[in-house]
Amino acid sequence: xxxxxxxxxxxxxxxxxxxxxxxxxxxxxxxxxxxxxxxxxxxxxxxxxxxxxxxxxxxxxxxxxxxxxxxxxxxxxxxxxxxxxxxxxxxxxxxxxxxxxxxxxxxxxxxxxxxxxxxxxxxxxxxxxxxxxxxxxxxxxxxxxxxxxxxxxxxxxxxxxxxxxxxxxxxxxxxxxxxxxxxxxxxxxxxxxxxxxxxxxxxxxxxxxxxxxxxxxxxxxxxxxxxxxxxxxxxxxxxxxxxxxxxxxxxxxxxxxxxxxxxxxxxxxxxxxxxxxxxxxxxxxxxxxxxxxxxxxxxxxxxxxxxxxxxxxxxxxxxxxxxxxxxxxxxxxxxxxxxxxxxxxxxxxxxxxxxxxxxxxxxxxxxxxxxxxxxxxxxxxxxxxxxxxxxxxxxxxxxxxxxxxxxxxxxxxxxxxxxxxxxxxxxxxxxxxxxxxxxxxxxxxxxxxxxxxxxxxxxxxxxxxxxxxxxxxxxxxxxxxxxxxxxxxxxxxxxxxxxxxxxxxxxxxxxxxxxxxxxxxxxxxxxxxxxxxxxxxxxxxxxxxxxxxxxxxxxxxxxxxxxxxxx
RNA sequence: GACCCCAUCGUCUAGUCAGGUCUAGGACACCUGGUUUUCAUCCAGGCAACAGGGGUUCGAAUCCCCUUGGGGUCGCCA
Numbered sequence: 001x002x003x004x005x006x007x008x009x010x011x012x013x014x015x016x017x018x019x020x021x022x023x024x025x026x027x028x029x030x031x032x033x034x035x036x037x038x039x040x041x042x043x044x045x046x047x048x049x050x051x052x053x054x055x056x057x058x059x060x061x062x063x064x065x066x067x068x069x070x071x072x073x074x075x076x077x078x079x080x081x082x083x084x085x086x087x088x089x090x091x092x093x094x095x096x097x098x099x100x101x102x103x104x105x106x107x108x109x110x111x112x113x114x115x116x117x118x119x120x121x122x123x124x125x126x127x128x129x130x131x132x133x134x135x136x137x138x139x140x141x142x143x144x145x146x147x148x149x150x151x152x153x154x155x156x157x158x159x160x161x162x163x164x165x166x167x168x169x170x171x172x173x174x175x176x177x178x179x180x181x182x183x184x185x186x187x188x189x190x191x192x193x194x195x196x197x198x199x200x201x202x203x204x205x206x207x208x209x210x211x212x213x214x215x216x217x218x219x220x221x222x223x224x225x226x227x228x229x230x231x232x233x234x235x236x237x238x239x240x241x242x243x244x245x246x247x248x249x250x251x252x253x254x255x256x257x258x259x260x261x262x263x264x265x266x267x268x269x270x271x272x273x274x275x276x277x278x279x280x281x282x283x284x285x286x287x288x289x290x291x292x293x294x295x296x297x298x299x300x301x302x303x304x305x306x307x308x309x310x311x312x313x314x315x316x317x318x319x320x321x322x323x324x325x326x327x328x329x330x331x332x333x334x335x336x337x338x339x340x341x342x343x344x345x346x347x348x349x350x351x352x353x354x355x356x357x358x359x360x361x362x363x364x365x366x367x368x369x370x371x372x373x374x375x376x377x378x379x380x381x382x383x384x385x386x387x388x389x390x391x392x393x394x395x396x397x398x399x400x401x402x403x404x405x406x407x408x409x410x411x412x413x414x415x416x417x418x419x420x421x422x423x424x425x426x427x428x429x430x431x432x433x434x435x436x437x438x439x440x441x442x443x444x445x446x447x448x449x450x451x452x453x454x455x456x457x458x459x460x461x462x463x464x465x466x467x468x469x470x471x472x473x474x475x476x477x478x479x480x481x482x483x484x485x486x487x488x489x490x491x492x493x494x495x496x497x498x499x500x501x502x503x504x505x506x507x508x509x510x511x512x513x514x515x516x517x518x519x520x521x522x523x524x525x526x527x528x529x530x531x532x533x534x535x536x537x538x539x540x541x542x543x544x545x546x547x548x549x550x551x552x553x554x555x556x557x558x559x560x561x562x563x564x565x566x567x
Numbered sequence: 568g569a570c571c572c573c574a575u576c577g578u579c580u581a582g583u584c585a586g587g588u589c590u591a592g593g594a595c596a597c598c599u600g601g602u603u604u605u606c607a608u609c610c611a612g613g614c615a616a617c618a619g620g621g622g623u624u625c626g627a628a629u630c631c632c633c634u635u636g637g638g639g640u641c642g643c644c645a
Binding site: 200232394441524535 | 574593637645
């Protein structure tokens with residue numbers, strides 16, 4: 001079914017993603033960007049990126065570029081926007097709103113001259129007091145248009161005096177009809193909108209004004225954004241009418257929630273840390289192993305006092321590590337670090353509020369572009385289910401060839417944990433990748449579970465957990481005894497290869513353990529890794545190498561007496 | 568509180584716009600059994616939903632209304 005075309009003279013589809021540079025791209029924003037991108041790509045349109053940095057207090061250029069990297073990692077490229085790694089540019093820019101002040105001023109002046117906007121001089125404190133009073137009287141607050149009663153002379157004088165002032169839009173009477181591809185027709189009743197501010201006291205436009213001007217000038221045909229903007233759309237429509245702009249076509253996307261139904265937000269990380277702090281009864285700022293204080297007393301106290309205070313990202317990460325808690329993945333960057341594949345994230349995200357139908361669930365970006373349409377976008381909100389994302393990631397990893405997996409894992413390690421890959425020879429790492437390929441769901445899992453490969457032989461410790469006890473102590477010929485027998489056998493191997501190891505261990509098991517390889521494999525696994533989980537035992541031994549294996553088995557046997565007596 | 572949005576298995580969803588083919592399909596999760604040297608795979612099977620009430624109709628998951636529940640917005644933030 002063809003999409004409706006915009007009412008502008010141009011029929012070109014143009015969508016835009018317009019983040020404010022106040023942090024990293026989170027999954028909600030990523031999905032919005034993805035839908036904008038897929039929609040325009042599928043219809044030979046253009047996708048633009050615009051940075052909404054009209055808040056001087058909060059914007060920073062670094063986080064603006066962070067967005068770009070997240071988008072690039074996902075494979076979402078833009079035709080127009082900030083120039084970054086070869087894409088961007090375009091002649092409807094600049095694409096940073098802070099660089100478009102003169103443009104906004106020009107259109108604002110038109111409104112002022114037409115009497116469709118007016119100066120107002122109330123201070124933020126006065127307005128806050130008005131809101132508070134209305135709240136206490138249980139009445140809805142609306143700006144009372146007091147400034148509309150000011151005579152021109154007063155206004156001129158006050159402005160000449162340099163009195164701080166804002167510009168408000170004079171909202172016309174009448175209901176506002178929003179036509180939305182996803183939601184259908186929505187009516188905002190007359191009188192619901194107040195005369196909202198369109199220019200702040202610092203001379204910057206507010207979001208509403210900048211968006212309307214930019215979307216018109218950048219010839220945006222479709223505005224696809226989160227449903228939290230639905231109420232704003234009414235404001236944008238009255239502004240468009242006043243400025244004589246055509247209306248873009250709107251599509252409001254439902255929100256993405258946590259499994260518990262709360263809105264998925266960056267704050268969830270802070271919540272997870274607070275929960276751990278309470279659970280572990282941490283009272284004072286933790287001290288790191290090198291003696292440094294993780295957080296200053298003051299900061300800690302401030303953070304403890306109010307749930308509105310959030311720890312800076314770096315400190316939050318350190319504290320989480322210290323407490324041993326895994327922070328929930330919220331930002332695209334979190335998923336990248338956690339070893340998810342970008343194609344999988346895109347696939348999963350696209351299924352939140354959309355589906356191609358026909359029971360098709362797993363697909364690549366090309367398929368998404370080909371099949372995406374706004375009329376299949378759902379109205380209802382979706383909960384983010386990590387288990388399903390994980391299952392998709394696993395499927396994608398299992399579908400790779402050995403070479404592809406080695407390449408992906410190598411890139412991942414180089415980027416996230418270079419010390420891991422640097423500690424192995426290329427041969428070892430390639431064996432490590434091969435043996436982990438069939439059993440991992442993320443690129444991070446092998447690294448997490450493979451820490452023992454990097455340990456110094458002298459540092460391997462054995463915690464006598466139940467399964468470890470079983471492996472080492474149970475049976476007529478217990479694990480320790482098998483290790484005693486295995487040591488010289490392995491020592492005598494002519495070649496330290498997977499094949500030789502398998503022959504030797506299997507042969508030993510056939511003779512001394514009724515052919516039950518597990519009886520022998522588990523003690524070996526425990527001896528060399530410290531635990532009961534590792535890649536297949538022959539792979540594990542082969543990767544570790546002769547010297548380490550023999551040394552670790554010997555050390556385990558040396559510790560036999562003390563380990564046997566620990567309960 | 569006011570305004571607005573939403574409602575199919577635990578979760579994501581197909582089916583809804585053009586009412587019958589729906590004793591409601593798929594996927595993830597979960598449960599059971601099998602394979603397996605650990606973990607994980609893999610194979611077979613299973614559990615599980617149209618929020619409630621009223622209408623319209625020969626017929627409603629599908630259309631209408633109400634109720635209930637969930638969510639969003641109400642900033643000189645975006």
